[in-house]
Amino acid sequence: MSKVWIADKMSSRAIEVFKARGIEVDYRPGLSDEEKLAIAGDYDGIAVRSSTTLKGPLLAAATRTKVIGRAGIGVDNVDVQECSRNGIVVMNTPFGNTITTAELAVAHIVAAARMIPQASASTRSGKWEKNRFMGMELTGKKAGVIGAGNIGAIVCDRLKGLHMSVFVYDPFISDERAAAMGVSKVETVAELAAMVDVLTIHVPLLDATRNLINADIIGRMKKGSIIVNCARGGIVDEAALYEACKSGHLRAAALDVFAREPATENPLFELENVSFTPHIGASTDEAQENVAVQIAEQMSDFLLNGVVRNAVNMPSLSEEEQRLLSPYMLLAERMGRFIGQTMRPGYARITAHFEGHAASVNRKPLINSLLTGLLSGSMEEVNAVNAGMLAKDRGIEINETARDTSENFATMIRLEVEGDEGTRSISGTLFDETRPRLVSFDTCDVEIAPAGNLIFLQNEDRPGVIAAVGRILADADINIGDFRLGRRSDTRNAVALIQVDSTPGEDVLQKLETLPNVLMVRYAELGEM
Structure with missing residues (x-):
């Protein structure tokens, strides 16, 4: 037992x-x-x-x-x-606790707008300061929601119920998904902050979101606006929040989470226009x-x-399936990772095409691997188990096709991604049934191993581009390990995949992008094989 x-x-x-x-x-x-x-x-x-x-x-x-x-x-x-x-x-x-956490965020918004915690404390102390607590009506105001996943989407729905105009920053939802939610999507946090009366945060704490709401972002907000954080401590710069609330630039702020917990001491505690709860987002019966x-x-x-549900560290596969699918899963993950790092987020639809032998295997783990690569690096704890769920939460439509034959290879996977940046595609195969290879990008046949540091460059097919690229990399002391070229069949533009031995800095990528005849430069880190 x-x-x-x-x-x-x-x-x-x-x-x-x-x-x-x-x-x-x-x-x-x-x-x-x-x-x-x-x-x-x-x-x-x-x-x-x-x-x-x-x-x-x-x-x-x-x-x-x-x-x-x-x-x-x-x-x-x-x-x-x-x-x-x-x-x-x-x-x-x-x-299990998405509704509960969303409701707390909305409660904090209402309480901050009407100064309910402060008015309650004053009344409890025996005062009757009716004229002191002049609040802000929420109807008709603009609400900004950072992150429209499980919790953020519910918050959007509740704020619409308060007749607020809701604007969302979430690079992982498409314009199509935002329209279905009845919200307006904005492109940057700075743009969102400048336009809203209330800003509420619903993203995980990652390197990319640490101190996301900093002094610059807060300074862009309207005088008299409100910030609420029921997501994770560390996303809001507490020192910047302190200054903005103390100076009166912000009307109020409300926090359920703190950079250091338990938060028994915090400079924000001395400010009357900031209210708090002790990380109780999930605390309902x-x-x-x-x-x-x-x-x-x-x-x-x-x-x-042996059934696995909502695991964060493993797919559900038998030992034999694991052995058979491991090379395919590696290929699929690297294909998704390449697109995820070379195509800006805002994905609306992905289609996975399986041809030849790939059509006959268990394809669900392969689709999850494609999604894992596509979404990794920007979402918390994405893996082959939860990637499909996270994609669907963001309104990404997932399709697949399968056919028993392939024109050029015994087995092939092709990934198409549609989003705010248009449509991108990538194809891959297995050599000797074990070695993953990328074989085409969009409409261009270029073959390379899905590993290491890859610079992806598109340019007008004119003389001198390759030489100029080589000079910039040489000047930066970046060695080229592999250099593959091809031409797009639809535009006749050229494509280059450059595998380099060290990470190029932003300054190097910018120099490449400003070269004459260069149309696009993107960079991807795919890891070792």
Whole structure:
């Protein structure tokens, strides 16, 4: 009989689910570090929320564990890479608390606009300062939403219900998806900040989003506007927010998350026009029960039947399928990564074409690998398991075709991506059924290994371009490892794929782009084979 340890406080419904499925369960939250270390090796599964950190010695002690279930979205408290290395499946519950978190953001917006926390504190102290708390009506105002994924999309819907005009910055939704949501898409955070009365953030904390809302962005906002952050601490520069609220440039701000948590001390606490909650975005009875039941069901399915759902670190494949599909999955991931790094986001539709032998294999993992590559680097914890879900959340239409024959190769995958930048395509094959190769880009036949640092260049087919490119790279002390050329059949423009031994700086790429007759320069890092 499988045995599970519930290590953090969780709804009793989780216990009921485990027992009903015939799984032994120990509900033991709140143990000391020493007590946790002593029992960690006794369980096939460990269910946590955010209190227990499964890293280092504690994870090393979990020698029997096959699955870790996080009742919630974030897995910051789990060493996912080490779990993967040890063959432990890590699951989360990405949908259990989306409504709850969205509702808190909307509540903060209303409370900040009407100064509800301050008015409540004043009234509780025995004062009757009716004229002091002059609020802002939200109807007819402009709301800016950064991130239109699961939570952000719900916030958009709720704000429309308040009769606000909603504008969105999210480079991963297309114009078509924005129109379906009934919102207006803008191209930059700076543009969004300058036009809205309320700015609310709903993106993960990544290198690209750290201090996204900085002094420059806040300075662009209208005097008397509001900022709300219920996403992750560190996205809003708290020092810049302090200055803007203290000076009166911002009417108000509201935070559920902080750069350092628990936030028992913070300079923002001294400002009356900033209100706070202690990271309670998921803290409702309904959300807690939802995530507890979901994680218990998912872990039970895995322990009893080997079914993997909402894993963040592995696809669901048999050993034989894994062996057969590994070269295809690598090829597909590299194809998606190339397009994702050389085509600006805002994807509306992707179509995966499988020809020859590729049409006869299990294609779902290959589509997930294509999506993983396409979306990686810009979204939190994208992998072959959740990539399809993330794509659909952003309104990306996913299509596939299959045919038993291929004109030029025994097996081939072709990826077409349609979006705000037009349509791009890439094709790849396997040499000797094991070695991935890229064989065409858009309408140009160019063959190269999908590895390393690639400069992708399109130019008018005129003399002197190749020599000029070589001079710029040489001046930057960048060695060329491979140089492949071709011509587009539709425009007769030339295409170059240049594999370089070191990373070119932005200044080098800009010099290449300003060369005469050069039409486009993009750069992709595909990694080692």
